[in-house]
Amino acid sequence: MNYDAFKKGYGARHKDIARQVFLANQENMRIKKEKTAVANLEKILAAVFSITYKKGFQAMSMRDLSLKTGMSLGALYAYFPGKEELLSIIQDQGRYMVKDTLDRFARQEDHPLEKLRAVIRAxxxxxxxxRPWFYFTFMEARNLKPAGFDAVKAMEEHTQKILSDILEEGEAEGIFRPENHELTACMIKALQQEWYLKRWKYTRQKITVDMFVDHVLAMVEGFCLAVKE
Amino acid sequence: MNYDAFKKGYGARHKDIARQVFLANQENMRIKKEKTAVANLEKILAAVFSITYKKGFQAMSMRDLSLKTGMSLGALYAYFPGKEELLSIIQDQGRYMVKDTLDRFARQEDHPLEKLRAVIRAxxxxxxxxRPWFYFTFMEARNLKPAGFDAVKAMEEHTQKILSDILEEGEAEGIFRPENHELTACMIKALQQEWYLKRWKYTRQKITVDMFVDHVLAMVEGFCLAVKE
DNA sequence: TAAAAACGAACGAGTGTTCGTCATTTTATT
DNA sequence: AATAAAATGACGAACACTCGTTCGTTTTTA
Structure with a gap:
């Protein structure tokens, strides 16, 4: 599966995510109608990502956000209780998206090697x-309150466990070499993160997602696969 | 070489780094005597790292810094022209340390495989x-002005080239497999960064630097080494 | 004509930075 | 060795500004 195939198969678009955010935080919003809420949330989210990509969430002022969205300060506060809560809302949604997707792709395959490939690719x-969600989730995690940061850590360890479980399973079946699978899972996660943390580099070097994924898989398989005698 | 050996062999300590910072920025400081300057710079740097680790540089106020260092607001401004310049000073010094060290270790070895190992380890x-320098350099890079951020990018590509050159050289000698060495260098860099970006994870899982380095090397060598016939 | 949504001036708290003043150390002179 | 003079460094109140947030009002929608 390449990126285009993934993109087509994966239903959700930006508007759908905005809708999820609305449904999950409806009780904290003063906006009643879904249509207006979703449309404006989409604008707000896009603006937050655009502003914070360059200077970070702390440095983004509500006036920046007002200017970028074209909404007034007062209007913004109808969509979220405060700046800090806006951060949590985005982080929570980002985590949900990852967890939901990975679990889904892990269940689709049966053979450990195929499962490993599917999860890494996904x-x-x-x-x-x-990309903006992922970058934001990583870079702004430390601005969360302790409880929020704990959730980030838990999520990191959850996705790590998905990988190490697959490796464990594969070792039992004689497909993967015996190794420190926890550590290998960490390495895989590091490689995955590289893609969205340093996109400027890959854009400049004209390296596509598909090339990147293939290289990661080659590297992981070269290390994990049991040598055939 | 393990971490302890590296630590002993590597001369510079925190005080020496503070001295380098003083010598490099002496003309912008109102402090004349090296001894006082170095001692207070050490306090300032330690305080910056301690504060920004949790909330980031933008969110650190000069009053936070004053409180943590025990120095007055006025005194702080005798050591750097302003908050933004303080950021550049730390970033510049961080980059200098990395470049200086990597170049040194790359020159020490001759055989490509040994050179690769030495550079990755170093x-x-x-x-x-x-660690605080590395974490700070990565996380606060986007708060730099365009010129500063360009320097970060150039540095990233310089260290990547050190690695890809070694791989290229090794391929010519038949030691390494032919591959996209640029991409492999990127992967190696990603693995290296993982260590200082997610230290909390490795501390919790009781994974030492030496274990981590060995795993990275095993992975890289498993992928790069030509298969012996 | 209500209900819903958007508006933006106003508020108090907190920001980076300056500068006149004071304490301490070094140097020069007796 | 004692003292005066000069240089150095530390201090923190004060300034102009920006911040997140509120709320009474106006505009838009149904």
Whole structure:
């Protein structure tokens, strides 16, 4: 599966994500009608990503956000209780998207090697499709309150476990070499993260997602696969 | 070479780094005597790292810094022209340390495989020794002005080239497999960065630098080494 | 003509930075 | 060795500004 195939198969678009955000936080919003809420949330999210990509969430002022969205300060506060809560809302949604997708792709395959490939691919392709979300989630995690940051850590360890479980399973079947699978899972996660943390580099070097994914898979398989005698 | 050996062999300590910072920025400081300057710079740097690790540089106020260092607001401004310049000073010094060390270790070895190992090890061990510098350099890079950020990009590509050159050289000698060495260099850099970006994870899982380095090397060599017939 | 949504001036708290003043150390002179 | 003079460094109140947030009002929608 390449990126285009993934993109077509993966239903959700930016508007759908905005709708999910609305439904999940409806009780904290003063906006009643879904249509207006979703449309404006989409504008707000896009503006947040655009502004914070360059200077970070802390440095983004509500006036920046007002200017970028074309909405007034007062209007913005109808969509979220405060700046800090806006951060949590985005982080929560970002985590939900990743967890939901990875679990889904892990269940689709049966053979450990295919499962490993599917999960690694899904993560990188998803991070390409929702790059701003991924970048934001990583870079702004430390601005969360302790409870929020704990959720980030838990999520990191959850996705790590998905990978190490697959490796474990594959070792039991004699497909993968015996190794420190926890550590290998960490390495895989590091490689995945590279893609959305340093996109400027790959854009400049004209390296596509598909090339990147293939290289990651080659590297992981070269290390993990049991040598055939 | 393990971390302890690296640590002993690597001369510079925190005080020496503070001295380098003083000598490099002496003309912008109102402090004349080296001894006082170095002692206070050490306090300032430590305070900056301690504060920004949790909330980032933008969110650190000069009053936070004053409180943590025990120095008055007025005194702080005798050591750097302004908050933004303080950021550049730390970033510049961080880059200088990495470049200087990597170039040194690359020159020490002759055989491509040994050179590759030495450079990878040196980078990770250095990031362990000066973890706050590395974390700060990565996380606060986007707060720099365009010129500063360009320097960061150039540095990233310089260290990538050190690695890809070694791989190229090794391929010519038949030691390494023919591959997209640029991309492999990127992967190696991603693995190295993982160590200082997610230290909390490795501390919790009781994984030492030496274990981490060995795993990275095993992975890289498993992928790069030509198969012996 | 209500209900819903958007508006933006106003508020108090917190920001980076300056500068006149004071304490301390070094140098020069007796 | 004692003292005066000069240089150095530290201090923190004060300034102009920006921040997140509120709320009474106006505009738009149904």
């Amino acid at each position: 993560h990188i392709f998803l991070s390409e499709l929702f | 980078h990770i061990f250095l990031s362990e020794l000066f």
